[in-house]
Amino acid sequence: xLSQKTKYGLKALGYLAxxxxxxxxxxxxxxxxxxxxxxxxxxxxxxxxQNNILDSKKGKGGGYFLFDAPKQTSLAAxxxxxxxxxxxxxxxSLNFYKKCNDCNEKNCALKKVMAITRDVTLKILExxxxxxxxxE
Amino acid sequence: xLSQKTKYGLKALGYLAxxxxxxxxxxxxxxxxxxxxxxxxxxxxxxxxQNNILDSKKGKGGGYFLFDAPKQTSLAAxxxxxxxxxxxxxxxSLNFYKKCNDCNEKNCALKKVMAITRDVTLKILExxxxxxxxxE
DNA sequence: TAATACTCTACCAAACAAGTAGACTAATAT
DNA sequence: ATATTAGTCTACTTGTTTGGTAGAGTATTA
Numbered sequence: 001x002l003s004q005k006t007k008y009g010l011k012a013l014g015y016l017a018x019x020x021x022x023x024x025x026x027x028x029x030x031x032x033x034x035x036x037x038x039x040x041x042x043x044x045x046x047x048x049x050q051n052n053i054l055d056s057k058k059g060k061g062g063g064y065f066l067f068d069a070p071k072q073t074s075l076a077a078x079x080x081x082x083x084x085x086x087x088x089x090x091x092x093s094l095n096f097y098k099k100c101n102d103c104n105e106k107n108c109a110l111k112k113v114m115a116i117t118r119d120v121t122l123k124i125l126e127x128x129x130x131x132x133x134x135x136e
Numbered sequence: 137x138l139s140q141k142t143k144y145g146l147k148a149l150g151y152l153a154x155x156x157x158x159x160x161x162x163x164x165x166x167x168x169x170x171x172x173x174x175x176x177x178x179x180x181x182x183x184x185x186q187n188n189i190l191d192s193k194k195g196k197g198g199g200y201f202l203f204d205a206p207k208q209t210s211l212a213a214x215x216x217x218x219x220x221x222x223x224x225x226x227x228x229s230l231n232f233y234k235k236c237n238d239c240n241e242k243n244c245a246l247k248k249v250m251a252i253t254r255d256v257t258l259k260i261l262e263x264x265x266x267x268x269x270x271x272e
Numbered sequence: 273t274a275a276t277a278c279t280c281t282a283c284c285a286a287a288c289a290a291g292t293a294g295a296c297t298a299a300t301a302t
Numbered sequence: 303a304t305a306t307t308a309g310t311c312t313a314c315t316t317g318t319t320t321g322g323t324a325g326a327g328t329a330t331t332a
Contacts, residue, residue, distance in 0.1 A: 002224045004290065010246055011239070027309075035238040040291055046310070059299030060307045075249065088138045102171040103147070107272040110146050113211065113264050120256040128249050136243040140321065163278075176322055182279070195330025196276045 006083040008036045009044045013053070013078060014133030017070040024056070024063030044082065051081045070131035076122060078130075086125065087118040094118075142219040144172045145180045149214060150269030152190070153206040160192070160199030180218065187217045202266065211268070212261035222261065223254040230254075 002010075011034045019025050027045060031038040045064050048054045055067045066073070079086060080095055090098035091105055092115045105111055138146075147170045155161050163181060167174040181200050184190040191203045202209070215222060216231055226234035227241055228251045241247055 001221055001226070003288095007225065007246070014245055024308095037291060039293080042309080043291095043311095049309095056309060057299080058297080058307085058309050060301065062299070062308050064309085085137055089143065090137070104271075109150055109269045109271045110143070113260070113268055117257055117260050120260065121253055124249070124253050124256065132249055133245045135240075135245045139319090160277095173322065175324080178278080179280095179322095185278095192278060193330080194276085194278050194328080196332065198277050198330070200278085 002079075002083060005040075005044060006079060008034070008041060009048060009082045010075070010078060010133060012036065012041060012045065013048070013066075013073075013130050014135060016054070016064060016066050017130040018134045020066055020070055024061065024065050026063045030064070048078070048081065053078060053081065066130065070134070071129050073130045074126050075128045075130075075132070076125035079125065086121060087114065089114045092118050094122075138215070138219060141176075141180060142215060144170070144177060145184060145218045146211070146214060146269060148172065148177060148181065149184070149189070149202075149209075149266050150271060152200065152202050153266040154270045156202055156206055160197065160201050162199045166200070184214070184217065189214060189217065206267035206270070207265050209266045210262050211264045211266075212258060214266075215261065222257060223250065225250045228254050230258075 012030050015030050015034055016025060027042055028038060030036070030045075031041045045054060045056075049056055049064070049067075052067050053073055054064050056062065056064045076086060085093040085096040087093040087096075089100075089111065090096065091100045091108075091111055099105065100108070100111075103111075148166050151166050151170055152161060163178055164174060166172065166181075167177045181190060181192075185192055185200070185203075188203050189209055190200050192198065192200045212222060221229040221232040223229040223232075225236075225247065226232065227236045227244075227247055235241065236244070236247075239247075
């Protein structure tokens, strides 16, 4: 299950995608539209900015906006930043790999199944972008 | 990511699948072979028994064994018992559905993506069984 | 009846999730 | 210049989950 944080992040990005090209959007506006606690949302947007998914402008007329066009950012990229690994086991994660110390990976049947699962999941999440998060 | 608990459970079931038809297997034996803390494993096996994945026999010569043939139990069934929902969001879960109170599900773009992801994941996990967990 | 082996209840420490509070800093309009 | 706006940063809180451990109880069978 995705954490609330990830869900909020994706929702917020969907909204920013719908406003793309129209200048900065206030945190407060996103929070209201997407029913997200303002201060919590702040930390999420900041994290996404630090990872070059978002950019921001301070002061009057400021706000947040997408760093790239909606189509340029995959959902997998966003999820890895907020949620962490997409695979179900560390030993099959492409971006957060950690070796199993308690099993022989060469002939681990569980690993094989989870690698297949990871493949089909990533095939979707790498292809879907922020554009696909625009509601309606 | 799957919890340690689920991983242990699947590992243990893989071992029991490999021993299927050969009578009860001691918790301690499973624990040693699969490098799982004994007392922690106890609670996992008990949970699986309470959900009719396993059966057990007490006293000397006792132990745990699969309730059904390995092929009869899907990985999805096991994961739902130990881990809970397989879907990434409650509002797209088939077995643990909870409605979103903060978004209109009819036109939620995020929901659509997560439903697709759930479909491909389940297509694998419903088809794979304990037999597929036998190592080597 | 003694030994075996599963069952059940209780407890625990550390990590994480989800959020709150408030001071600080940068940018802009007037 | 300066007031206002709006993002940035640090710190804290509260509750839940994770990953265990300890030990008494109960059923079975040799």
